[in-house]
Amino acid sequence: MVGTRRGGRSMNASPEKQCPVSHTAAATWDNLSPLLVEIRARRNEFGPAQEIPKEIIDGFRRIGIYRAMVAKRFGGEERTPAEFCRQIERISEADGSAGWVASFGDGARYLAALPDDTLRKVYANGPDVVLAGALFPLQPARRCAGGFVVNGVWPFASGSPGADLIGVGIKLEDDPAGDLPRVAVIPAEKVTIRPNWDVIGLRGTGSHDVVVSDVIVPEQWTLIRGGPATLDGPIYRYPSVAFAAQAHAVVGIGIARAAIDEVIAMAGSRASITGAPVMAxxxxxxxxxxxxxxxxxxxxxxxxxxxEELWKQALTGGVNLSTTMQVRLAATNAARQGAEVCRISSGLAGTEALYTSSNLARAMCDSFVVAQHAALNEGTLQSAGLALLGTAIQPGFP
Structure with missing residues (x-):
């Protein structure tokens, strides 16, 4: 097996060590523009490298992307879903792959389903913990004295080269969670990354296979995807699966915005080689x-x-299925419309969009991959339609 062991910071610090809330959080969050300049200058590197460079990941840490959804008691900021999505949208305008990797800052919402003692260990060295994950296909795990023995290979582990923790989907016989997927959260240094992300779009996301071989994962380091959070607060009442779909979908919105702006910028001066008028x-x-x-x-x-409608419900504690479904529908619509906008924009540019170095070619391919994601594809539209018609919906939706 060819692969590399990759990982960020150690998760072995004392669980009692707490990180105070940063008093410069707002200034750091607003200081995104210099990082966007760097992303735009280096974005042609990301695809060939099949990953976002460590310096960019470190930049996301500095500005607070990975602490945005972390509880304030652990040094996080507990941002609203809309605030987080707007930052991911801005990053995605600069580069889709960078936006996609940054979107995994939503992983703190997933991690909130871990036991409180485990969360104190996760954030013992501070709140800027990077989680990557590869949930499906669920791989069988067996119980042992220390927890669960985990083995398997999982594809599409976006952002895994820069992660501190990697979550993988497992299934157990007689799991009290029933059919809900269980996620084993593993320090990245215990996971092997198999580099094989050879695709047409979002090439810089590093969505390689991850391989786990006989790793013992304590039960308290597992969570139920979509299960209730152990923390209290509005952001932890906001549905984690719906939020994950949104964090991915907003990447497509950012990419599409950049594509339209690219066409507008060239339209006033680009003439046709056939003698036709300028584009505008x-x-x-x-x-x-x-x-x-x-x-x-x-x-x-x-x-x-x-x-915003779902967030209002989370603030009052009364999140309902109908509004959650609308969020899922809006996310799928955003991803699919974003891909269509990029297709139109690339078509308007003519031969300019044929070059592999073209921003519009990259936007078209990146947006296509966003819309192909399992949380945003045609099947989610069907599930939303079933819900709108009052018919039984598919498991795991919304």
Whole structure:
């Protein structure tokens, strides 16, 4: 087996050590622009490297992406879902792969389902813990005296080269959680990454296979995906599975915004080699760019409207299934409309979008991959339709 052991900081610090809340959190969060400049300058490196460089991941740590959803008692900031998504959207405008990896800052919401004692160990060295994950296919694990013996291979572990912790999906005989997936959370140094992320879009996400061989995971380091959080507060009442879908979908919104802006920037000066008028003077360009702009703004408005509605319910403790379903529908719509906007934008650019170095070519491929994600694909539309019609919905939705 060819692979590498990769990992971030050690998770073995004393569980009693607490990190105080940063008094410069707001200033750090707002200081994203210099990092975006660096991402734009280096984005052509990400695909060939098949990962986001450590310096960029460290930049995400500095500005607070990975502490955004962490409890304040652990030094985190407990940002709202809309605040978090807007930051991921901005990063994705600079580069889709960078935005996708940053979106895993939502992982703190998943980790909140771990026992309190385990969370104190997770955040013993501070709140900026990077979680990557590969849930499916669920691999069988067996019980032992120390917890569970975990073995298996999981594909699509986005961001795994820069992670501190990696979660993998396991199944147990007679699991009291029933059919809900159980996630084993493992220090990254105990996981082998098998580099094989050879795809057409989001090439820099490092979504390689991860391999686990006879690792004993204590039961208190496992959680139920979609299960209740052990922490209290509005962000921990906000549904984790729906939030994960949103964090991915908003990447597509950012990519599409950049694609439209790219076309607008070139339209006033780019002439045709055939002697046709510059792009901005062509009627079909005028029509299609207007359609693309309205599609994107409509999808984005639905996305944030549904987010705010669900957040209001989380604030009062009364999150309901119907509103959660609307969030899932809005996320899927955003991803799919974003991909269509990128297709339109690339078509308007003509031969300019054919080059592998083209920003529009990258946007088209990246947005296509976003819309193919299991949480955002055609099947989620069908599940939303079933829910709207009052029919039994698929397991795991919304």
């Amino acid at each position: 003077e062509r009627g079909y360009v005028q029509l299609e760019i207007a359609k693309a702009e309205s599609m994107l703004r409509s999808a984005r408005s639905f996305f944030y409207e549904a987010t």
